[in-house]
Amino acid sequence: MDFTDIANEVGAANAIEPQGVPVVKGRRVHIDADMLAYQCGGNDETDVATSRRILKSKIDLLKDAAGAESILLHMTASGSTKGDRAVIAYTKPYQGQRKGHRPKNWQYLRDYMADGLAGPIKQWYDREADDGFGFISAQCHGDVIATRDKDMQMLPGLHLNWDTYELIEVKPDVFGVEHGGKMYGHKWFWTQMLWGDAADNIPGLPKHPDFPRGVGEVAAGKLLAFAHDDDSAAQAVAQAYKAHWGDEWADRYVEQASLLWIRRTQQAPIDEWAQFLPVGPQLKAAIERMLTRVNTLKEEARCLSD
Secondary structure, eight states: OOHHHHHHHHHHHTOOOOOOOOOOTTOEEEEEHHHHHHHSSOOTTOOHHHHHHHHHHHHHHHHHHHTOSEEEEEEEOTTOOGGGHHHHOOSSOTTTTOOSOOOTTHHHHHHHHHTTSSSOEEEESSSOHHHHHHHHHHHOTTOEEEESOGGGGGSOEEEEETTTOOEEEEOTTOSOEEETTEEESHHHHHHHHHHOBGGGTBOSOOOBTTBTTOOOHHHHHHHTTTOOSHHHHHHHHHHHHHHHHGGGHHHHHHHHHHHHOOOOSSSOOTTGGGGTSOOOHHHHHHHHHHHHHHHHHHHHHHHHHO
16 A cells, blocks of 8 residues: 555545635635645655645645645755754754654655745745744734744744645634644744753753642642733743742743744844843843844854854
């Protein structure tokens, strides 16, 4: 049985039909090309023609479910700086655990999309595609974000569920709202500040006196139980960091926030989160220390390459 047969059997057993959404004039759906390359790459028996067909089918399904007139693929370009997250990371190497097997046709599909053969594409060199979605959510109101990456749940705007094709609206003034068992809004960012992001090797808060075995989703929910806005969430997270890190708390807080925040502005500075969230004197001082450390490391890298 090849990959196509398996996919057809799975589809028949778990049939999910996108709900009919009328096409909205001018609407564009922004699709995660990094995710497409992984999902549509197939197994060792999948030929490139099959991967292409699966890719095009997925794009068409997402476009129709979003009620979009057009699409734009977003890809983290080869050689991208990824917003300098590798040099921001101090506690653990950013994405340091990613040594797993990639689908056979992963590179082929990336090249295929990069050449514009699957549709218009934006390649991001100075940041990750995630931050590109952040920019879109801030600038292109009425457009739709389509990705399977949970990091984007912190963003306001229209989200298209990658698997169920459900269209979800997160209003800009909503701190946190649940859809399909998933948290959306800034509360998701604060949850990640505690829980971390295993997919990117971001630890969040490793332990807490009340949770010595580690801070997971349940522990994060308890620590944020009384948070109802960014101010109260920032206080809860700061207290949790102090309880574990002691005098280091501000530096670790700034490190994790700079790694986890999905950037939204044109320049996308590494400390952009401080423009949107509460920041006191200790955090401001820690931001300055981080900027000095990152700039020093980048300068050392430039000197070595000369």
